[in-house]
Amino acid sequence: MRLIAGRYELQKELGAGGMGAVWLGRDQVLGRSVAIKEIRLAATGATKLTAAAFQEARAAAALNHTHIVPVYDVVEYRSRPWIVMLAIEGPTLQQRVQSDGPLGPDAVARIGVSLASALDAAHEQGIVHRDVKPSNVMLARDDHPWLVDFGIAQPRSCVPADEAPGTVADDLAIVSRAAKGSAGYAAPEQVRGDPPEPGVDVFGLGATLYYAVEGEHAFSGDDAWATLMAPQFESPRRPRKAGSLGTILLRMMARHPADRPTLAEVQSALRLPPRRTCFPRRAHSGAAPLGVTVATSAR
Structure with a gap:
């Protein structure tokens, strides 16, 4: 078992890219599943990227919205930043x-x-x-x-x-x-x-x-x-x-x-x-319709 910061267990890697990887994990303190973003740093620019990772966490943690994934925590482990978020089950x-x-x-x-x-x-x-x-x-x-x-x-x-x-x-x-x-x-x-x-x-x-x-x-x-x-x-x-x-x-x-x-x-x-075109009903007299009406009412 790989434990991050003495609290977050890494269970499965969900995906990886040039900047790092995202893991499915478990918060052993609160007993809940979490997504953990590992920021993999290059030999150069590590300090700047670490600061950027903490910036990401602060930016997201400041937001509370039903369509923004909440950030729970950000920790440093083995000289890498790890961002702990709500685990979402589903594709991008x-x-x-x-x-x-x-x-x-x-x-x-x-x-x-x-x-x-x-x-x-x-x-x-x-x-x-x-x-x-x-x-x-x-x-x-x-x-x-x-x-x-x-x-x-x-x-x-x-x-x-x-x-x-x-x-x-x-x-x-x-x-x-x-x-x-x-x-x-x-x-x-x-x-x-x-x-x-x-x-x-x-x-x-x-x-x-x-x-x-x-x-x-x-x-x-x-x-x-x-x-x-x-x-x-x-x-x-x-x-x-x-x-x-x-x-x-x-x-x-x-x-x-x-x-x-x-x-x-x-x-x-x-x-x-x-938008759709609606044609008025033909009058009983047989007269042809004189124009059209465009319906634009909101739902």
């Missing part, structure tokens, strides 16, 4: 699409309303997520969405000196993960290194919902670098399966932040039923 949104194909517009709209509400709550606390993407959305029972991984989230007023406007690192891994979000989901101003503002999360959410309903990225390139840079120079591909969601998704991925809707507007748009 990315895994669901990859296994089952695109979701229907109604399901994506429901997920979108939930995530927009979560991000709005984070923004009210001055926290911008900066890495909204399908692999950071967990789907629990009844497809209840949870937003995870505040690994590059930070207060809007706090921008590290090496991420000041106008600087872009040469290393794609540094650009896309440590500072600028993920390729295909990062807003143009993120890639430029502008200070984080709520609009970057609106963009990321739009690109995430686009992927969920279309089954493909809104932007594409020959490699990760080209995909990361594409939103600065190209418009997103026109959606083919999104139906009535298409308009709001394209607005959310507008190149300029001022052209994007607020998260409140996003929620309102996603709650509206599809």
Whole structure:
């Protein structure tokens, strides 16, 4: 048995990536299952990454929302930070699409309303997520969405000196993960290194919902670098399966932040039923209808 900080038992590795791994564990003190995120540090930059991990924990722990995974604890073990969170049983949104194909517009709209509400709550606390993407959305029972991984989230007023406007690192891994979000989901101003503002999360959410309903990225390139840079120079591909969601998704991925809707507007748009044309009943006299009425009432 491998015990972390004398309290958390590691049971099974759930997944791993370049920055670390996520384990299913058990809190022996409280007797409950937990997810434990192990941050695997490179030989260089370990101090900065450790600070970033504690920053992630503080950012997420400050939030209390039904669609944000709560953080229980953060500990240091064998010179690595470990973040203890609620254990979610279910796939990520990315895994669901990859296994089952695109979701229907109604399901994506429901997920979108939930995530927009979560991000709005984070923004009210001055926290911008900066890495909204399908692999950071967990789907629990009844497809209840949870937003995870505040690994590059930070207060809007706090921008590290090496991420000041106008600087872009040469290393794609540094650009896309440590500072600028993920390729295909990062807003143009993120890639430029502008200070984080709520609009970057609106963009990321739009690109995430686009992927969920279309089954493909809104932007594409020959490699990760080209995909990361594409939103600065190209418009997103026109959606083919999104139906009535298409308009709001394209607005959310507008190149300029001022052209994007607020998260409140996003929620309102996603709650509206599809627009449909209603033809008045033909009069008893046999007269032809004089016009049409478009129903736009909210649910």
